[in-house]
Amino acid sequence: MQVLMFGWEFPPHISGGLGTACLGIATGLSANNVKVLFVVPKKHGNEDAGEIKVVGAGDVEIPLPYAHTEKLQETFSYFEVNSPVVPYHSPETFAVSAQTSTVESKQTSHGPIMRYPFTGGYGKNLMKEVWQYALTAAAIATQHNFDVIHVHDWLAFPAGIMASAASGKPLVVHVHATEFDRSGSNINMQVYETERLGMLKADKVIAVSELTRKVIIDRYSIPPEKVVTIHNAVLPVAEKHKSLPSKPFNEKVITFAGRITYQKGPAYFIEAAAKILRVDKSFRFVMAGSGDMLKAMISYAAQLRISRYFHFPGFLKGAELEKLLAISDVFVMPSVSEPFGIIPLEAIRAGVPVIISRQSGVQEVLQYALKIDSPDTSDMANCIHALASYKGIHRLLKRESTQELNALNWEKQAYHIKKVYEHLTSTY
Incomplete structure (x- = not known):
């Protein structure tokens, strides 16, 4: 079986859990004898591909006049918005990805061809790139043989x-997050409509958790029988990452890692830290990541007079993230709304017990984690202090959560995805 897969990012070029999940799914499918052609807007050449074939949409030549352009225009209403849509973007890289570029075209013996350039980022031209990505996808679908199409998140839905439409093959859309997770009640209607259209046009919708499945059914009016839940997993640690440093100081290290946005609850983490530090100074807190609230959180820690106990190392991935987790005593994910949340699984993989919010999808697969309501900073502080201070609880959660993680792997989860493919191809 062969699958044509579209996603906006692929490791090591990631902004969060989306790219990590895409690698895990593609790797798991390969282990289940499914050949994956993964298309990203921009290929960098050093993707962690393995047996997966990665193609950059910016490298694809499109014949002109292109037959599917008219069909695309009939399918979508395209308009520009005044404000940028930056769901996974950091302030540090906004200027780079916001640069404009021009379409390349040339004449060949077979007629005129064109090629769209892509930044592959999340800048002010994001919706334009989504539109061009869709045009290129139609061309790719006519140039390759495959059985099913699988797309990740709203950016790839068009x-x-x-x-x-170009190939006549069944479509699976994978919802890793919804606009309600990213924006709360203040949603961007263009993003919402893009998400809803993708789910309506899909032959099957995969949700990363029951929490997300309920949102898809209730908020997007998608028939329940069309939506299936397949939880995320985590890849094993590469051999080169297994030799990790010991902790360079005596204080207990409490770690938060993720996008520093409202969705992830960073302010609650800082408030809980302040409550702990009022009674016990034997802690250090790390907030790793970048996002639109980073500067505000640095200021908030200073306002609470706890900056000397706080570290803001920026966005970490790969070996850097593994090193941080290796010296951590407790990992905390206080998300306000988290469709799944792969990072707690990565923490458990590194031998770190976790505290997660009940507003997350990952809590559906973890029994041996302490669970809190995101805004309850007193409960969060108590859980952090207890888990870091009492060795018996620490050892129990570390041991049992590792056993849970061993039963949750991408090969197994990809098997369920393959079953979705087989059902669609047998009835399409």
Whole structure:
């Protein structure tokens, strides 16, 4: 079986859990004898591909006049918005990805061809790139043989719709997050409509948790029988990352890692830290990541007079993140709304017990984690202090959560995805 897969990012070029999940899914499918052609807007050349074939949409030549352009225009209403849509973007890289570029075209013996350039980022031209990605996807779908189309998150939904229309092959959309997770009640309607259209056009919708499945059914009016839940997993640690440093100081290290946005609850983490430090100074807190609230959180820690106990190392990935987790005593994910949350699984993989919010999808698969309500900073502080201070609880959660993690792997989860493919191809 062969799958044509579209996603906006692929490791090591990631902004969060989306790219990590895409690698895990593609790797798991390969282990289940499914050949994966993974299309990203921009290929960098050093992707962690393995047996997965990665193609950059910016490298694809499109014949002109292109037959599917008219069909695309009939399918979508395209308009520009005055404000940038930056769901996974950091202030540090906004200027780079916001640069404009021009379409390349040339004449060949077979007629005129064109090629769209892509930044692959989340800048002010994001919706334009989503549109061009969809056009390119339709061309790719006519140039390759495959059985099913699988797309990840709303940025790739238009590409999946057009690839399906061009090829006549079934479409699976994978919802890793919704606009309600990213924006709360203040949603961007253009993003919402793109998400809803993708789910309506799909032959099957995969949700990363029951929490997300309920949002898809209730907020997007998608028939329940169309939506299946397949939880995320985590890849094993690469051999080169297993030799990790010991902790360079005596204080207990409490770690938060993720996008520093409202969705992730960073302010609650800082408030809980302040409550602990009022009674016990034997702690250090790390907030790793970048996002639109980073500067505000640095200021908030200073305002609470706890900056000397806080570290803000920026966005970490790969070996850097593994090193941080290796010296951590407790990992905390206080998300306000988290469709799944792969990072707690990565912490458990590194031997760190976790505290997670009940507003997360990952709590559905972890029994041996302390669970809190995101805004309850007193409960969060008590859980952090207890887990870091009492060795018996620490050892119990570390041991049992590792056993849970061993039963949750991408090969197993990808098997369920393959079953979705087989059902669709047998009835399409």
